[in-house]
Amino acid sequence: MDKGGMFLRRQLAAVGILAWFIFMMGAGCADRSTQPQEYIREDFVMNTLIQVRVFAAEAESGQKAGQEVLDEFTRIDHLTDRFAEKNLSDPEISDVYRINQNAGIRPVPVSKDTLTMLERGSYFSTMCSGAFDVTVGPLMNLWGFGQAQYHVPSTEELKSGLELVGYQQVVVDKTRKTVFLPEKGMEIDLGGIAKGYATDKAVQKLRQMGIESALINAGGSVYALGSKPDGEPWLVGIQDPRDEKNLVACLRIKDTAVVTSGDYERYFTRDGVCYHHILDPATGQPARSIMSSTIVAPSAADADVLSTALFVLGSGPGMELVNKISATDAVLVDDLGNITFSEGLSNQIKFTGGGGYTLQNGEVGGDS
Ligand code: ADP
Numbered sequence: 001m002d003k004g005g006m007f008l009r010r011q012l013a014a015v016g017i018l019a020w021f022i023f024m025m026g027a028g029c030a031d032r033s034t035q036p037q038e039y040i041r042e043d044f045v046m047n048t049l050i051q052v053r054v055f056a057a058e059a060e061s062g063q064k065a066g067q068e069v070l071d072e073f074t075r076i077d078h079l080t081d082r083f084a085e086k087n088l089s090d091p092e093i094s095d096v097y098r099i100n101q102n103a104g105i106r107p108v109p110v111s112k113d114t115l116t117m118l119e120r121g122s123y124f125s126t127m128c129s130g131a132f133d134v135t136v137g138p139l140m141n142l143w144g145f146g147q148a149q150y151h152v153p154s155t156e157e158l159k160s161g162l163e164l165v166g167y168q169q170v171v172v173d174k175t176r177k178t179v180f181l182p183e184k185g186m187e188i189d190l191g192g193i194a195k196g197y198a199t200d201k202a203v204q205k206l207r208q209m210g211i212e213s214a215l216i217n218a219g220g221s222v223y224a225l226g227s228k229p230d231g232e233p234w235l236v237g238i239q240d241p242r243d244e245k246n247l248v249a250c251l252r253i254k255d256t257a258v259v260t261s262g263d264y265e266r267y268f269t270r271d272g273v274c275y276h277h278i279l280d281p282a283t284g285q286p287a288r289s290i291m292s293s294t295i296v297a298p299s300a301a302d303a304d305v306l307s308t309a310l311f312v313l314g315s316g317p318g319m320e321l322v323n324k325i326s327a328t329d330a331v332l333v334d335d336l337g338n339i340t341f342s343e344g345l346s347n348q349i350k351f352t353g354g355g356g357y358t359l360q361n362g363e364v365g366g367d368s
């Protein structure tokens with residue numbers, strides 16, 4: 001594995017440990033004789049450590065539920081993987097790989113899940129004037145993200161890459177269930193929604209199985225199903241973007257997703273400059289005005305899209321957007337170290353005060 005890949009793995013492990021710590025804080029000291037038992041599963045899928053905690057009355061259903069969650073992540077990964085180096089006639093080849101290979105050639109039949117992700121992405125792209133754009137594939141390739149072969153593109157390279165970007169050009173035929181990219185070289189990249197979408201699908205499975213209490217953490221994409229077995233809300237932390245061992249805030253949530261996009265999640269350094277993986281589709285460059293963007297929403301897919309969108313939009317326009325969307329909130333840490341959060345979180349967020357950040361909304365602490 002190259003240096004970037006190793007670094008990423010180490011970072012993910014650190015995020016995992018931090019998340020685990022928060023899980024433990026959240027679990028409390030339940031009386032095992034009266035409470036459902038806890039079943040834990042984890043695996044490395046979608047380049048990310050997926051961790052699941054399920055509470056169930058019986059071992060069989062607890063273990064099965066944990067496995068179902070991991071299976072959902074694997075299933076969505078197989079639909080969205082951009083780099084499936086397989087033969088095109090292989091039925092297992094990912095939808096996204098086939099769409100991209102057939103750019104400028106023909107429409108490609110895809111699964112209902114892929115259509116839904118593209119439609120949801122497009123809905124929000126319109127809302128945020130293209131700050132979120134699933135056609136950033138050519139730009140991601142220019143920077144070498146995804147395959148960890150990093151490169152700083154020249155102005156000319158970026159210019160030609162940008163000509164291939166435009167979510168409005170994606171032709172989705174809902175009746176025929178096909179997707180078509182009209183120009184050769186265009187590429188779909190669902191990296192900004194796939195984890196959130198897989199989280200929602202996994203939660204759906206858990207509910208169908210009768211699970212009432214669970215926590216899924218997909219490397220920064222968290223969903224809390226129900227409350228903790230003791231009836232209290234789950235506690236989920238927001239990582240300090242410049243110190244992976246610390247938190248800037250804790251949130252009390254139930255039946256809610258908390259998704260964070262950060263400039264520290266995937267990046268490389270050249271000549272002392274840090275280049276990360278969330279690109280501004282208007283310039284082709286990494287977006288610079290935010291360090292971390294956290295969205296709290298009922299759907300993890302929506303939260304995933306919006307965390308990326310707000311990262312690109314920046315604090316002012318980002319908060320303006322989130323305030324228009326019902327049941328959806330945000331916590332933004334900008335490049336100057338200012339923290340802004342939306343009003344809806346006032347009673348459920350507690351800031352640690354660590355890291356020297358400046359809270360723009362004044363002092364706030366939940367009653368936890
Ligand atoms: P992570 O996947 O690390 O949790 P995000 O949810 O913010 O972080 O998604 C970043 C990923 O989304 C990138 O790795 C890339 O695949 C894709 N992406 C990057 N910039 C954009 C953008 N402006 N719009 C849509 N997708 C993007």
Ligand code: MG
Nearest residue numbers: 192304305308
């Ligand atoms: Mg995202």
